[in-house]
Amino acid sequence: MAPRVGCFLLAVLISASCKVITSSNPMCTEKEANKTYNCENLDLREIPDTLPNTTEFLEFGFNFLPTIQNITFSRLINLIFLDLTRCQINWVREDTFQNHHQLNTIVLTGNPLIFMAETSLTGPKLLKHLFLTQTGISNLEFIPVHNLENLESLHLGSNHISSINLPENFPTQNLKVLDFQNNAIHYISSKDINGLEQATNLSLNFNGNDIKGIEPGAFNSKIFQSLKFGGSLNLSVILKGLQNSTIQSLWLGTFEDTDDQDLTSATFEGLCDMAVESINLQKHHFDGFSPSTFRCFTRLQELDLTAAHLKGLPSGIEGMNSLKKLVLNANSFDQLCQINAASFPSLTDLYVKGNMKKLDLGARCLEKLENLQKLDLSHSDIEASDCCNLQLKNLPHLQYLNLSYNEPLGLEDQAFKECPRLELLDLAFTHLLVKAAQSPFQNLHLLRVLNLSHCLLDTSNRHLLEGLLDLRHLNVQGNHFQDGSISKTNLLQTVSSLEILILSSCDLLSIDQQAFHGLGNMSHLDLSHNSLTGDSMDAFSPLKGLYLNLAANNIRIIPPHLLPALSQQSTINLSHNPLDCTCSNIHFITWYKENLHKLEGSEETVCANPPPLRGVKLSDVKLSCGLTGTGIFFLVVFVFLVIILLIFSVKFLLRWKYQHI
Amino acid sequence: MQVLMAAFLVWSLMSPQGRGTEAWPTHTACRDGSLQVLYQSCDALQDFGFSVDQCPKQLKPNLNIRFGIILREDIEELFLDVALFSKGLSILNFSYPICEADLPKFSFCGRRKGEQIYYAGPINNPGFEIPEGEYQVLLELYTQDRSTVACANATLLCS
Numbered sequence: 001m002a003p004r005v006g007c008f009l010l011a012v013l014i015s016a017s018c019k020v021i022t023s024s025n026p027m028c029t030e031k032e033a034n035k036t037y038n039c040e041n042l043d044l045r046e047i048p049d050t051l052p053n054t055t056e057f058l059e060f061g062f063n064f065l066p067t068i069q070n071i072t073f074s075r076l077i078n079l080i081f082l083d084l085t086r087c088q089i090n091w092v093r094e095d096t097f098q099n100h101h102q103l104n105t106i107v108l109t110g111n112p113l114i115f116m117a118e119t120s121l122t123g124p125k126l127l128k129h130l131f132l133t134q135t136g137i138s139n140l141e142f143i144p145v146h147n148l149e150n151l152e153s154l155h156l157g158s159n160h161i162s163s164i165n166l167p168e169n170f171p172t173q174n175l176k177v178l179d180f181q182n183n184a185i186h187y188i189s190s191k192d193i194n195g196l197e198q199a200t201n202l203s204l205n206f207n208g209n210d211i212k213g214i215e216p217g218a219f220n221s222k223i224f225q226s227l228k229f230g231g232s233l234n235l236s237v238i239l240k241g242l243q244n245s246t247i248q249s250l251w252l253g254t255f256e257d258t259d260d261q262d263l264t265s266a267t268f269e270g271l272c273d274m275a276v277e278s279i280n281l282q283k284h285h286f287d288g289f290s291p292s293t294f295r296c297f298t299r300l301q302e303l304d305l306t307a308a309h310l311k312g313l314p315s316g317i318e319g320m321n322s323l324k325k326l327v328l329n330a331n332s333f334d335q336l337c338q339i340n341a342a343s344f345p346s347l348t349d350l351y352v353k354g355n356m357k358k359l360d361l362g363a364r365c366l367e368k369l370e371n372l373q374k375l376d377l378s379h380s381d382i383e384a385s386d387c388c389n390l391q392l393k394n395l396p397h398l399q400y401l402n403l404s405y406n407e408p409l410g411l412e413d414q415a416f417k418e419c420p421r422l423e424l425l426d427l428a429f430t431h432l433l434v435k436a437a438q439s440p441f442q443n444l445h446l447l448r449v450l451n452l453s454h455c456l457l458d459t460s461n462r463h464l465l466e467g468l469l470d471l472r473h474l475n476v477q478g479n480h481f482q483d484g485s486i487s488k489t490n491l492l493q494t495v496s497s498l499e500i501l502i503l504s505s506c507d508l509l510s511i512d513q514q515a516f517h518g519l520g521n522m523s524h525l526d527l528s529h530n531s532l533t534g535d536s537m538d539a540f541s542p543l544k545g546l547y548l549n550l551a552a553n554n555i556r557i558i559p560p561h562l563l564p565a566l567s568q569q570s571t572i573n574l575s576h577n578p579l580d581c582t583c584s585n586i587h588f589i590t591w592y593k594e595n596l597h598k599l600e601g602s603e604e605t606v607c608a609n610p611p612p613l614r615g616v617k618l619s620d621v622k623l624s625c626g627l628t629g630t631g632i633f634f635l636v637v638f639v640f641l642v643i644i645l646l647i648f649s650v651k652f653l654l655r656w657k658y659q660h661i
Numbered sequence: 662m663q664v665l666m667a668a669f670l671v672w673s674l675m676s677p678q679g680r681g682t683e684a685w686p687t688h689t690a691c692r693d694g695s696l697q698v699l700y701q702s703c704d705a706l707q708d709f710g711f712s713v714d715q716c717p718k719q720l721k722p723n724l725n726i727r728f729g730i731i732l733r734e735d736i737e738e739l740f741l742d743v744a745l746f747s748k749g750l751s752i753l754n755f756s757y758p759i760c761e762a763d764l765p766k767f768s769f770c771g772r773r774k775g776e777q778i779y780y781a782g783p784i785n786n787p788g789f790e791i792p793e794g795e796y797q798v799l800l801e802l803y804t805q806d807r808s809t810v811a812c813a814n815a816t817l818l819c820s
Contacts, residue, residue, distance in 0.1 A: 181771070230768070
């Protein structure tokens with residue numbers, strides 16, 4: 001009997017101890033106190049007791065909840081967002097969300113749903129987003145229609161749906177997004193589309209469905225925000241089927257892994273009978289160009305021909321006067337003139353990013369684009385020895401120019417004279433060759449943002465940034481300064497309106513005390529990833545209220561007289577510095593603890609010295625340096641005792657001496 | 662009997678704790694006479710399936726692969742990092758965008774967290790010949806906020 005009891009007790013004890021382990025085991029991560037929690041991948045079978053009742057946003061994906069019912073989430077009545085991705089849910093029972101009045105989003109992606117009860121989604125007053133992606137749905141009747149009146153988006157991708165015909169009582173009046181990606185829809189009938197009559201500004205996604213037919217007139221006088229038919233094999237069927245519709249944005253692109261037919265002028269005939277603002281034809285092949293290829297594109301405002309295997313666009317395209325935006329990224333032009341820009345006189349935005357060949361900017365290729373405001377020529381292997389006045393001839397309204405990630409560019413004096421209205425210029429990772437004492441940005445009076453990161457600049461040229469009267473944001477990350485030091489006279493002194501300055505990863509060893517003199521408007525200064533020491537702090541004394549990033553430098557000790565320069569800033573990041581936590585830095589450590597509210601990255605702000613304190617957060621360091629109150633007390637007592645002892649011994653000595661005389 | 666029961670109880674209670682700490686098994690992506698490609702998932706959360714249809718020493722351009730995985734993240738933006746090592750020395754590093762908001766190259770771009778995806782199709786690689794030797798390849802698929810979608814430690818054995 002006894003061993004039996006013993007075994008039983010043992011089993012009880014073990015199971016009890018295991019319970020303790022599981023409840024204190026993997027914990028949900030708190031992202032926002034009492035509100036937002038992530039409990040993903042924890043093998044949970046219920047809502048943990050540790051979650052507060054006030055939880056509003058809960059990510060609970062990749063756990064195990066075969067059945068969800070009204071007791072499952074009953075405690076968390078404040079839920080707004082609930083993600084139950086891949087929780088192996090089979091059953092959604094009656095009244096599961098009955099008390100969750102504020103619930104706005106339910107994500108059920110990737111659950112093998114067997115049945116959802118009629119009232120399984122009732123309760124929430126404003127249920128707006130429902131994700132039923134890859135839940136095995138083959139029939140739309142599966143979705144319980146009660147309480148879907150407020151639905152704005154319904155995601156039904158990767159199911160077995162073959163017809164988009166919604167049940168008759170399905171409420172669609174607030175629906176804005178209806179996603180049918182990767183289903184088995186081959187035919188769209190008038191009845192299907194009429195079921196969506198009440199929805200306005202609807203976006204419909206049919207990507208990854210091979211649409212083989214659309215009933216003629218199905219889209220007659222219908223209005224859509226966006227329609228996507230990505231990866232469809234037969235575009236002419238789709239364009240004919242969309243007759244008499246009005247569509248803001250039509251996505252007809254294809255993919256690397258999708259077989260496609262060459263596009264001809266016949267493909268686009270249907271486009272003449274519909275009103276489309278923006279069209280995307282990415283990754284298609286064109287079967288040559290005839291004068292009639294673009295016959296039906298005349299009303300288009302935006303055309304995206306990304307990676308369309310283009311070597312050029314034909315000259316003399318007529319009637320594309322209203323085109324505002326043209327995207328020609330990832331094609332194979334040899335020369336910019338091959339796009340025959342003159343065909344698009346109203347163009348405001350032109351993108352020729354990521355050209356597959358070395359792109360020659362040529363001369364005057366864009367001169368007919370007088371209205372151009374935005375030009376992106378990044379990642380296109382562009383190389384030019386004297387840029388950019390001939391190349392960018394006559395672009396008086398250009399505001400945004402991106403020439404980043406190109407081959408070396410030689411910038412002449414006043415290199416952007418032809419685009420005097422530039423507001424943003426991005427030259428990051430493009431090696432710039434500027435002759436000594438020249439000012440390439442001269443006359444860019446309206447330029448507000450200039451990105452010169454990793455441009456291998458000659459920073460000793462003090463005239464480099466001359467003429468930038470309104471520059472607010474300057475990025476010079478990854479450039480080098482002579483002797484690793486910013487001296488008293490430097491190139492920043494001509495840009496006095498600067499608000500944001502990024503000088504990270506510039507291998508800086510020191511900054512002169514007066515280097516930032518005259519930059520009184522500065523509000524954000526990033527000096528991270530350099531080798532600055534505490535002695536450079538003086539440079540901030542003319543500046544106030546800065547966001548100051550000094551992370552990953554070589555700061556060990558900050559002398560007390562430099563602390564006021566830090567005190568007057570609003571936020572400071574000192575993380576990843578080899579900070580000294582000995583008594584020689586006590587003033588700084590005291591200051592640090594008093595100013596914790598101003599410090600960013602305090603988790604990573606740790607001591608490097610002395611060795612016993614290495615890795616300890618600065619905010620946790622307790623140092624006692626010099627004499628403390630008790631120390632002084634004991635010292636006084638000790639001295640007092642010594643004096644008394646001395647007096648007594650002298651007395652004794654004298655008495656002894658006199659006695660022996 | 663009871664002792665056995667208790668032991669079983671202890672074992673069954675303790676065993677789930679050990680799960681997940683073990684490494685995922687090593688799989689063969691392809692084996693073709695002189696070339697063999699082995700891989701192992703380095704994502705602590707899950708394994709994935711991968712195979713290459715043919716892998717002769719002289720790699721053909723536009724190889725066909727098969728790939729099956731459960732997505733732990735939305736992949737509207739997806740990038741691939743490849744690091745190639747031989748004898749412990751780094752030979753090649755590159756980063757390649759697979760899905761971008763303005764250029765979804767593949768049909769699976771834009772699919773969502775929790776979706777199971779199976780891809781069988783071309784990968785648009787250049788053709789090249791693999792010199793003899795043993796190579797280590799670290800492959801990582803990640804999203805715009807640097808969350809891992811898949812991670813593989815692969816070994817190429819070429820003789």
